[in-house]
Amino acid sequence: MxxxxxxxxxxxxxxxxxxxxxxxxxxGALVAEPLFVMADSAIVGHLGTAQLAGLGVASALLMTAVSVFVFLAYATTAAVARRVGANDLQAAIRQGMDGIWLALLLGAAVIAVVLPTAPTVVELFGASDTAAPYAITYLRISALGIPAMLVVLAATGVLRGLQDTKTPLYVAIAGFIANGALNVGLVYGAGLGIAGSAWGTVIAQCGMAAAYLVVVVRGARRHGASLRPDAAGIRASAQxxxxxxxxxxxxxxxxxxxxxxxxxxxxxxxxxxxxxxxxxxxxxxxxxxxxxxxxxxxxxxxxxxxxxxxxxxxxxxxxxxxxxxxxxxxxxxxxxxxxxxxxxxxxxxxxxxxxxxxxxxxxxxxxxxxxxxxxxxxxxxxxxxxxxxxxxxxxxxxxxxxxxxxxxxxxxxxxxxxxxxxxxxxxxxxxxxxxxxxxxxxxxx
Incomplete structure (x- = not known):
């Protein structure tokens, strides 16, 4: 009819x-990550051409890593949204936690690979002799923030699946502001140079991940969802x-x-x-x-x-x-x-x-x-x-x-x-x- x-x-x-x-x-939330890179580039660019070139190489590698693992957000969004539609919020958040635990495991694996291989990767990427030391420094420090970056992806997927895109926007704005302030303070105030920029970004990313986890954990407690890692659920998220x-x-x-x-x-x-x-x-x-x-x-x-x-x-x-x-x-x-x-x-x-x-x-x-x-x-x-x-x-x-x-x-x-x-x-x-x-x-x- x-x-x-x-x-x-x-x-x-x-x-x-x-x-x-x-x-x-x-x-608004999607634009946050490129803005992070732009802010870092603007701050590091005043240190010198070699530092900026090093940042460019390291940032390209990090952005590639993030884009590869973007499935953490996409797959989690779909799985959580289905359970929301079925009116099972407990299972929805439990599904989201599986994605977050997978993000932590993948982040730890990336750190284990990047820290020892950073010089080789930077060389393969074609960094000059003057830029390479700065690229290695930035890459090794920033790698410590990769688990937080991946948690942000997975947790963003959880909230999107829960039909909430405003919280990721607020977290992204706060993270961008914190990243800029920390970079200025550590690069120039503390005199850490490009290492200060990397540490500032890592701290901002960890803060964003913590904010997301607070929201997800509150939801889990409200609906009685377990926060413990579940091997079968993590494996299903990976598949x-x-x-x-x-x-x-x-x-x-x-x-x-x-x-x-x-x-x-x-x-x-x-x-x-x-x-x-x-x-x-x-x-x-x-x-x-x-x-x-x-x-x-x-x-x-x-x-x-x-x-x-x-x-x-x-x-x-x-x-x-x-x-x-x-x-x-x-x-x-x-x-x-x-x-x-x-x-x-x-x-x-x-x-x-x-x-x-x-x-x-x-x-x-x-x-x-x-x-x-x-x-x-x-x-x-x-x-x-x-x-x-x-x-x-x-x-x-x-x-x-x-x-x-x-x-x-x-x-x-x-x-x-x-x-x-x-x-x-x-x-x-x-x-x-x-x-x-x-x-x-x-x-x-």
Whole structure:
């Protein structure tokens, strides 16, 4: 039976309120980590070029590690949201604790690897002789904060699954302020140099992790959930995260290949590519915020045995993704005369970046659909399909990317290949959502 127009409008308004309530705070929290790096760079940059170069190498390695383990947030969000939908908050928080214990174990393993191998890793990354000592110092100290960073990821997933994205925003803001103050005090006040910056960031991250744990522990006590590590639960969390790890590594491989191809095109092209990639990443935060809302809401609907509600909210979120993508694309076109001079005054670099920038603008609606459907399938716990789809996308992108220099194409052609990659992702995700096979209901998948 067809629903009345007034009823449909009421349903859409309810979905819109949920999406906005979750997506807007999520966007603020997503921006926090890049802001940490920017603040550290601004403070360390006044120490000297070698120190800043060392920070750049170490930060790139740390950011890669964080991106690899982002499944801690994604998998936990979906699992917790399902149990919230099933109205079993005790099991929801218990599931979240399993993710947090897994984060601690993985963090300890990373420390055990990074501390002895830091000089080798920095050398492999191509740090100069003058920058390498600073990179090693920063990397070794910052590695001590990796368990806290991973706990933050897992605990963020818990709160998102509980339909709370405001607390992560507040914690992120407090962490950013604390990080800036500690860096200034330790780098300049205490005279610790780049080591002070690393210690400041570690302390701020530990403070953020502690704040999250206070919130989660209070919830556990309120609902009678155990805080003790459970081997079976931790193992299940790890197994759920493996497909998302494959997905993330495939995506990272695509971005690395794109950068490698751009480097072969020439200095002006690689410089322009880095500018465009920075913008593309910034735009991704806005779209990823909608995806995070999708993870939380879809998981809740499926946990409540409401596949039709999940399908309806999926449809509405796709509309949001397209609309936000169109707005972002228009903003890119309008702001390009102001945006490019912020990064370079070289007319050759500007000429290389401009047409590729227009391709990025035109592709934003596609990106909007991709991010939304990615979040929907994550919320449904459809990790194995996401892993398979991303591997297929990688296999399509590799020959397309390497044909660019072989056929004499430039940066515009490379970003055309990037748009092809996003189009393939959109098709694989659309086929899956259209099939309905992701609509698996119940407290667990």
């Amino acid at each position: 067809t629903q009345a127009p007034a009823t449909l409008r009421a349903i859409r308004r309810r979905h819109d309120r949920e999406i906005v309530a979750l997506a807007v705070p999520a966007f 759920a995260g493996v497909p998302l790890l494959v997905r993330t590594l495939s995506l990272r491989a695509i971005l690395m290949i794109a950068t490698a191809v751009a480097a072969r095109l020439g200095d002006a092209d690689i410089a322009a590519h880095q500018i465009i990639l920075s913008l593309w990443s910034l735009l991704a935060f806005a779209l990823d915020a909608i995806a995070i809302a999708g993870q939380a809401i879809i998981g809740r609907y499926l946990g409540a045995d409401d596949p039709e509600g999940a399908r309806n909210v999926c449809r509405r979120m796709v509309q949001w993704g397209v609309a936000v993508g169109c707005v972002l694309g228009v903003l890119v076109v309008i702001s390009r005369p102001v945006f490019l001079p912020l990064f370079t005054g070289d007319p050759v670099v500007k000429d290389a970046a401009l047409p590729a920038l227009l391709i990025v603008a035109l592709s934003q609606p596609i990106c909007g659909v991709v991010f939304v459907l990615d979040g929907v399938l994550m919320g449904a716990g459809d990790g194995p399909y996401l892993a398979w789809a991303m591997v297929v996308t990688l296999l399509v992108f590799i020959p397309a990317a390497f044909l660019v220099p072989a056929l004499g194409g430039g940066l515009t052609a490379l970003w055309g290949a990037m748009t092809l990659m996003m189009t393939v992702r959109m098709l694989t995700l659309w086929l899956r959502t259209r099939s309905g096979r992701w609509l698996v209901t119940g407290a667990t998948r």
